[in-house]
Amino acid sequence: MSLVRRAALHGALSDPARLRIVDTLTLGDASPSELARLLEMPSNLLAHHLRVLEREGVVDRRRSEGDGRRTYLRLVRGALDTLGPPALRPAPRVLFVCTANSARSHLAAALWRRASEIPAASAGTHPAERINPGAVAAATRHHLPLPRVRPRHVSEVRGREDLVVTVCDRAHEELDLGADIHWSVPDPVPAGTTAAFDDALEEIGRRVDDLARLFA
Structure with missing residues (x-):
């Protein structure tokens, strides 16, 4: 419409x-x-x-x-169905990108797998050595399966047809990723607190649910 x-x-x-x-x-x-x-x-x-x-x-x-x-x-049946934003382009996979690929992007991909049947992956512009323990602990607290995989650079992961969602400002601004969507989610790693990771998880979860509905 x-x-x-x-x-x-x-x-x-x-x-x-x-x-x-x-x-x-x-x-x-x-x-x-x-x-x-x-x-x-x-x-x-x-x-x-x-x-x-x-x-x-x-x-x-x-x-x-x-x-x-x-x-x-x-x-009129269906008259109000299109009041929201238009549906997104079809995508075989959603790629979540942050800087270190150690917290927000992994949590986003894990939340997406719970909300949608469309595959998800994550990557970073400056990958860390490992997933941050705070992200692992947050996923455990919220019963969210979080695969223990090493962080990877976006150039290793990104596919031509991926729908790219940047979940941190630095990644969004640093490289010309041609991201389809950007979520300005505060980095929980510097604070390192339970509250910081839970807040990030909650915000990403809301955004993931909203995005997944657009594919429904």
């Missing part, structure tokens, strides 16, 4: 009264008189809002099979 079309839908729902109408019709169909009564809204005002919603293809109406003088309003 085009950006202009999405903007029109958002505009149609920007009025609180129209949003109330949509919320009410989410539960079931209703006649205009029933809607007016449920929402305690004057019929002329309701008619105005319904014209906007019908014009944008959010609501339609059908004639009653009982009383032919009555119509029932209903949400």
Whole structure:
């Protein structure tokens, strides 16, 4: 769906009264008189809002099979499905990149494997010798399987069709990776505390879940 079309839908729902109408019709169909009564809204005002919603293809109406003088309003199936951002390009794998490939990128890849069937990998711009113990401990606390693999440079790992997600500012800014997505997640390694690693894991987890939904 085009950006202009999405903007029109958002505009149609920007009025609180129209949003109330949509919320009410989410539960079931209703006649205009029933809607007016449920929402305690004057019929002329309701008619105005319904014209906007019908014009944008959010609501339609059908004639009653009982009383032919009555119509029932209903949400158009799928009309609101495209309000969010457009789906991402198909990708055979998601590659998470940070600087040392010792914490955030490994945690991101592990969280992704739990959220999606699309394969994931991780890499760094300056790989460390090993995965940081704080990342291992955080994964253990949250029952997150974390493969014990050595950190690797992005040039060794990156595939042509990978969807690249940088999870640290330095990696994003240091090299022209052509990253598809960037997440500015604070590095937990300098602090080295349980809270720092848990905070990073929680933030990455939220972002992973949001991204995985775009592939659904």
